[in-house]
Amino acid sequence: MGVEVPKIDFKKIDGSSPGYYAICAIWLIICLIGVYAYYLQWIHGEQLTGLNNQVPWGFGIAAVCYFIGASAGSLIVSALSGVFEKEEFKIFSRSAAFFAAAMIVAAMGAIFTDIGNPANSINFLIHFNPTSIFSWNAFLYSSYFAVCFVYLLAQFEEKKFLVRCIAVFAVGWAVLVHSGTGGIIGFVYSNDFYHSSLTPPLFIISAIASGLGLLIPTYILTFKWTKREYDLDLLWTLTKIMGAMVILLIYCFAVEGFEKGYMPASHEAFLRMITSPETPVVYVYWIGQIGLMLLALAIMLSPFRKREWAMIAAGLIVAVAVFCERYTLVVPGLSYPYEVFAGYEVVKPFHIVPYYPSWTEWAIVFGLLAGVYLAYCIGIKIFALLPEKAVKIEKGEVKK
Amino acid sequence: MSGVLYIFYVLPYIAIAIFIAGVIYRIVNWANSAVPLKIPTTAGQQPCFRFIRRTWIDKIDSPSNKFWAFVRMIFEVFLFRSLFRNTKYYVEKAGKNADTRWLWVFAILFHYSLLVIVIRHLRFFTNPTPKFVSLIEYLDGLVGVAIVPPLLMTGVLALVGLAFLWGRRIFLAKERCISLPSDHLILFFMAVILVSGLLLRYVVKADLSYVKMFALSIITFHPPSPEVLANLHWLFLIHFTFVCITIAYLPFSKVMHFAGVWFSPTRNMPNDNRMRRHVNPWDPNPEVPILARVGITVDGHVFKCKKLDWDTYYEMYKDQLDEIAENNYVLKPEEL
Numbered sequence: 001m002g003v004e005v006p007k008i009d010f011k012k013i014d015g016s017s018p019g020y021y022a023i024c025a026i027w028l029i030i031c032l033i034g035v036y037a038y039y040l041q042w043i044h045g046e047q048l049t050g051l052n053n054q055v056p057w058g059f060g061i062a063a064v065c066y067f068i069g070a071s072a073g074s075l076i077v078s079a080l081s082g083v084f085e086k087e088e089f090k091i092f093s094r095s096a097a098f099f100a101a102a103m104i105v106a107a108m109g110a111i112f113t114d115i116g117n118p119a120n121s122i123n124f125l126i127h128f129n130p131t132s133i134f135s136w137n138a139f140l141y142s143s144y145f146a147v148c149f150v151y152l153l154a155q156f157e158e159k160k161f162l163v164r165c166i167a168v169f170a171v172g173w174a175v176l177v178h179s180g181t182g183g184i185i186g187f188v189y190s191n192d193f194y195h196s197s198l199t200p201p202l203f204i205i206s207a208i209a210s211g212l213g214l215l216i217p218t219y220i221l222t223f224k225w226t227k228r229e230y231d232l233d234l235l236w237t238l239t240k241i242m243g244a245m246v247i248l249l250i251y252c253f254a255v256e257g258f259e260k261g262y263m264p265a266s267h268e269a270f271l272r273m274i275t276s277p278e279t280p281v282v283y284v285y286w287i288g289q290i291g292l293m294l295l296a297l298a299i300m301l302s303p304f305r306k307r308e309w310a311m312i313a314a315g316l317i318v319a320v321a322v323f324c325e326r327y328t329l330v331v332p333g334l335s336y337p338y339e340v341f342a343g344y345e346v347v348k349p350f351h352i353v354p355y356y357p358s359w360t361e362w363a364i365v366f367g368l369l370a371g372v373y374l375a376y377c378i379g380i381k382i383f384a385l386l387p388e389k390a391v392k393i394e395k396g397e398v399k400k
Numbered sequence: 401m402s403g404v405l406y407i408f409y410v411l412p413y414i415a416i417a418i419f420i421a422g423v424i425y426r427i428v429n430w431a432n433s434a435v436p437l438k439i440p441t442t443a444g445q446q447p448c449f450r451f452i453r454r455t456w457i458d459k460i461d462s463p464s465n466k467f468w469a470f471v472r473m474i475f476e477v478f479l480f481r482s483l484f485r486n487t488k489y490y491v492e493k494a495g496k497n498a499d500t501r502w503l504w505v506f507a508i509l510f511h512y513s514l515l516v517i518v519i520r521h522l523r524f525f526t527n528p529t530p531k532f533v534s535l536i537e538y539l540d541g542l543v544g545v546a547i548v549p550p551l552l553m554t555g556v557l558a559l560v561g562l563a564f565l566w567g568r569r570i571f572l573a574k575e576r577c578i579s580l581p582s583d584h585l586i587l588f589f590m591a592v593i594l595v596s597g598l599l600l601r602y603v604v605k606a607d608l609s610y611v612k613m614f615a616l617s618i619i620t621f622h623p624p625s626p627e628v629l630a631n632l633h634w635l636f637l638i639h640f641t642f643v644c645i646t647i648a649y650l651p652f653s654k655v656m657h658f659a660g661v662w663f664s665p666t667r668n669m670p671n672d673n674r675m676r677r678h679v680n681p682w683d684p685n686p687e688v689p690i691l692a693r694v695g696i697t698v699d700g701h702v703f704k705c706k707k708l709d710w711d712t713y714y715e716m717y718k719d720q721l722d723e724i725a726e727n728n729y730v731l732k733p734e735e736l
Contacts, residue, residue: 012577122634128404156581382570383581 009388015381027374034367037360055334059357060114062326063365071103072174073211082167091387101148102375106368192266193333209245213319217312230390243300269336279354288324405629415644422651430663438678440669469670510561513554524615589646596639606633
């Protein structure tokens with residue numbers, strides 16, 4: 001140590017060009033379509049969605065998992081400088097923390113729109129159940145938002161030690177929150193598709209992958225369009241982390257797949273899920289989850305891997321693939337028959353119920369994602385989130 | 401298991417404890433700060449020859465004693481006088497100062513509306529409600545009697561004021577440039593409180609009897625029954641939580657200007673620089689002027705004198721002054 005760490009100038013963007021307003025307008029329009037879809041759902045009820053009695057969790061819940069994952073992933077990127085002393089990544093720390101806060105709001109928005117009447121969300125307090133992981137998650141999510149918020153404030157105030165402490169705490173909290181979300185699904189022991197202790201760690205890995213998948217294209221395009229200097233090597237390091245996460249994910253999918261396909265309780269249903277196109281899950285699984293991950297991996301290993309477009313494409317593909325993963329995690333467990341009480345016969349007839357998300361669900365989820373990006377576009381204009389230069393500064397070189 | 405709801409009962413006590421401790425800390429800190437220089441800013445004629453006219457406005461803007469400094473303070477605190485004289489410099493308009501008194505209008509609107517709103521809220525915390533609270537509420541709703549419940553003007557005005565004060569920080573380039581995240585934060589808190597409050601009155605309509613029971617239980621230190629807590633509306637809980645967060649945040653925010661304004665040296669010092677000697681509290685030996693004790697160092701030479709007279713000054717800057725005299729006292733700006 002002893003080397004003076006160069007100070008990074010964070011600066012608001014000008015944000016007065018037609019292009020800036022055009023991008024904001026696009027996000028706003030998508031957002032408004034989502035609001036309109038939610039309005040229709042509010043008026044006519046959840047019959048507008050593709051959900052039914054057997055599949056009450058669908059696109060919306062997959063989006064909750066996805067947004068929370070992306071939030072945790074962003075926060076981990078943000079904390080790279082604070083926790084692991086990777087000073088060169090400090091340039092991303094503010095904007096990534098802002099993303100994390102926006103994503104957790106979007107996740108809560110996905111919950112509120114999914115439960116029908118958002119006022120019901122207070123029920124977790126009025127009828128508090130300490131043995132329910134849902135009750136705990138309500139506290140975890142809100143406290144996670146508060147942690148992101150304080151972390152961001154501490155960064156704005158440039159309190160170095162405080163930032164460091166909160167960064168360590170925030171990463172721990174993000175892992176806890178995300179494992180909690182994985183626990184909701186993984187701890188359902190009566191459903192063999194859900195029940196797996198691999199789910200919480202899988203959630204963390206795909207969280208980092210999807211967070212990076214969204215951040216890499218966002219950063220490249222932001223720096224390009226605001227005409228700020230940036231170092232592609234930094235983003236390549238992030239892409240490498242993402243690639244490692246993708247390899248880990250594929251490994252976990254293989255383990256999970258063999259286990260589900262081998263277990264007597266689930267092997268029949270699992271084999272039908274991955275072979276016969278009775279529900280769209282088979283396409284989502286093979287094309288979306290496995291196919292896109294392999295494609296992203298191929299791009300990241302190809303000779304073009306250090307080009308801008310390759311990084312953008314790989315990031316976006318991973319982001320989509322992780323969403324497909326969330327979908328195959330949530331939906332098939334309900335779509336396919338499962339033993340509610342093992343060893344007993346259930347009178348209620350169970351059969352394969354396909355689930356097709358309706359346009360309102362698509363619109364709401366895309367509206368929430370657009371809301372995150374709208375918040376980002378406005379945020380970089382109002383707050384000093386982005387560095388003036390995103391370049392690696394050699395140690396010892398003091399910037400004037 | 402609704403025992404968790406008691407966090408809402410504990411929350412205001414924690415918030416107010418933080419508020420009181422924080423305010424005391426800030427005030428003691430400010431009160432202990434030294435004021436090494438006399439720095440009143442003035443905008444009027446200071447006392448001079450008898451024949452130079454000095455109106456009462458001059459006396460306020462350039463107070464010559466403690467009484468007028470106090471009057472100036474009152475004008476500042478209640479009428480935002482220095483904000484009233486606010487102008488904005490435009491390079492593109494050939495350096496003309498533009499009138500920005502609209503900022504004063506919206507600031508006054510917002511602050512006084514907020515005051516009335518706070519007074520109106522006393523109806524939840526007192527039983528029976530005092531006459532003046534009901535009277536203020538009646539007067540507030542006189543214009544908006546067309547709807548039920550009557551539209552209270554101050555709620556709307558505060559929202560309009562807040563929208564302008566926040567919009568100014570977002571849409572005006574210069575103000576956006578100097579706005580810090582904490583500025584937006586407190587405006588965000590205010591916006592959430594105001595909007596949730598307005599929604600509670602006009603749109604969602606929570607059961608106020610439970611709200612009042614809850615508020616009275618806080619004031620009288622009697623924990624409310626679980627029934628009261630269970631019947632509180634969720635939007636009210638959001639409103640209430642944000643009020644508590646804001647109260648706890650106030651001592652650490654710029655809203656502390658309500659106490660800080662009394663400590664601002666440019667406002668609370670009389671402009672009597674020439675009448676009275678201001679002693680620097682950091683000066684270890686105030687009897688001997690610092691000029692005689694330490695002196696001024698120019699080019700390695702130390703010059704000491706009791707008062708800075710012309711001869712000493714000439715000695716200090718002999719070369720430059722002679723050069724100016726050679727040029728017949730015509731000064732040319734340095735070329736950069």
